[in-house]
Amino acid sequence: AQSVSQHNHHVILSEAASLELGCNYSYGGTVNLFWYVQYPGQHLQLLLKYFSGDPLVKGIKGFEAEFIKSKFSFNLRKPSVQWSDTAEYFCAVTRRGNNAGNMLTFGGGTRLMVKP
């Protein structure tokens, strides 16, 4: 079974600081990778996803993530955060292939607070 680790549980940044959230997964086969965001009081929303091709993927609101296969990592980055980025961020994977079921395995989440 696959698992996902997010190394930072809480991150506090000032506005305009750069952000990098770590995500590592363990699974020997091919995976699809996702970052979801949950703003306070709102439901989970997809930020970005990687299926294949260019390992640097760009998502909404200026976020990007880089898939490094050799490191089993899919770190999330943003060059300059805003107060409105305050939220909880979840990395997730699905196995790719027949009968994979699209079942998401989530990391434990990183709670980001951006100070104005």
Next chain:
Amino acid sequence: EAGVAQSPRYKIIEKRQSVAFWCNPISGHATLYWYQQILGQGPKLLIQFQNNGVVDDSQLPKDRFSAERLKGVDSTLKIQPAKLEDSAVYLCASIGGQSSYNEQFFGPGTRLTVL
């Protein structure tokens, strides 16, 4: 298009009571998931439906949890009897096709507190 609907949004019960949650997926979405999100953790899959059939319920605590999707549209998740450790947000998600490239859409969740 309307999103995934869930009700109730909040529920407080005492341990050993029963509770049920309802989910209506996005119209036309054949696959439906229930997740449990305990405070401070990421969501954990409980059960997956494809139309009205169960695809995977390996992580569902079947001694107390049950779920159904009788007509292949909306779904209910039941806990009977509830334990303190069942306090969590219960999320419903749906997906439009069987391809692993399709995005799951999540509902707002039901926050359950067991006293």
